[in-house]
Amino acid sequence: MPPTFEKVLTEREFERLIEGTYRIDSPNESLEARAAVLIGGRLGMRPGEITHLDSSWIDWKRQMIRVPSHDQCTKGRNGGLCGYCRQAVQKQVDSSEQDASELRQQYWQPKTDAAARVIPFHFSSRVHVTLEYLDQEHDGWPYSFSTLQRRLSSALDRAPELKLDSTSPHGLRATAASYHAGRGLDLPALRSMFGWRDIETAKQYMNLDGSRTRRALSSIH
Numbered sequence: 329m330p331p332t333f334e335k336v337l338t339e340r341e342f343e344r345l346i347e348g349t350y351r352i353d354s355p356n357e358s359l360e361a362r363a364a365v366l367i368g369g370r371l372g373m374r375p376g377e378i379t380h381l382d383s384s385w386i387d388w389k390r391q392m393i394r395v396p397s398h399d400q401c402t403k404g405r406n407g408g409l410c411g412y413c414r415q416a417v418q419k420q421v422d423s424s425e426q427d428a429s430e431l432r433q434q435y436w437q438p439k440t441d442a443a444a445r446v447i448p449f450h451f452s453s454r455v456h457v458t459l460e461y462l463d464q465e466h467d468g469w470p471y472s473f474s475t476l477q478r479r480l481s482s483a484l485d486r487a488p489e490l491k492l493d494s495t496s497p498h499g500l501r502a503t504a505a506s507y508h509a510g511r512g513l514d515l516p517a518l519r520s521m522f523g524w525r526d527i528e529t530a531k532q533y534m535n536l537d538g539s540r541t542r543r544a545l546s547s548i549h
Contacts, residue, residue, distance in 0.1 A: 333532075335499025336506050341490060342369055346454075348487030356465075361479040363458040363469070368480075368500030370455055370507065371447050372522050375497035376412055379403070379476055380436045382468040386459060391450035393459075395443060395523070401436040403472065409435055412473045443523035473497075502533070509533040 337345060345365055352358040367373050367381070377395055380403070385393050403410040409417070413435040421428050438444050449455045462468055469476075476497060484492050495503065505522055509530075513521070518530040 332496075332498050332502045335495040335502060337369070337495050337499070337503045339507070341494065342503060342507075344487045344490050345369070345483055345495070348483040348485070348490065351486035352482050357479065357482065359458070359461050360471075360475075361483045362454075363462055364476050364479045364497075365483060365500065366452070366455050366458050368497055369503045370452055371449060372501045372504030372508070373447065374439060374443070374501060374523075375473055375476060376416075376436070377438065377443070378497070379410070379412060379469055379471070379473050381462065383463045385468070386463060391448060391456065393447045393449060395438055395445050395447065397441070397444040398434065398437050400433075410472055438523065440523065440525055442519075442525045445520060445523045447521055505530075505533040 342365075346362065349358055349362040349365055352361055364378065367378050368375070371393065373381070373393075373395075380399060380401060381393070382399060385395065385399075387394060401409045401413045404414070409432060413432075417428060417431045417435060420426055420431055449459065462470075480495075480497060480500075481492060484490055484494055487494075501522070505518065508521065509518055515527055515530045515534070518533065519527050522530070524530055
């Protein structure tokens with residue numbers, strides 16, 4: 329089993345994590361932690377997508393987030409690239425010897441071509457509310473990847489029955505995939521929502537927590 333699967337939360341554990349966000353003393357940090365948990369754990373956005381989420385990505389009329397194929401990163405020092413994007417550029421330079429200055433102009437960009445996609449959020453009023461907060465207060469997610477991790481850690485630290493290593497930003501994405509697959513979202517839709525190139529990846533989540541088997545048994549007994 330891939331390591332990310334070990335970080336998948338059950339529905340009960342996910343609600344415990346949400347409870348942990350309400351126990352954070354700072355009202356703003358509490359809201360930001362809840363946003364990180366819900367956007368990761370119900371919309372399945374990758375950490376790099378969350379940290380670059382901009383108000384311009386949100387289509388309020390259709391209740392969808394449009395992850396673009398490119399959005400210039402200005403979240404670093406003096407409006408430059410953030411640490412997340414600098415690391416991505418350096419990794420490409422090391423592996424392909426491409427020109428660093430040209431690569432910097434390409435970031436931020438999603439992990440793959442398939443990751444530029446549309447993600448509906450109409451199914452969750454909680455997600456809607458947390459997106460409204462980010463939109464109105466910050467024009468999107470305002471911080472770095474390290475802050476995203478800190479907000480999640482704060483929620484985990486306060487969540488009943490959960491350990492600090494119960495999940496991670498990537499584990500929340502896997503949690504979202506398991507959640508939607510367990511409710512019967514079919515393979516093409518799951519692949520589209522999560523931006524996977526290969527439908528085989530989607531298949532791995534189809535019965536990860538036994539939800540589909542449970543629903544099938546309930547329908548015949």
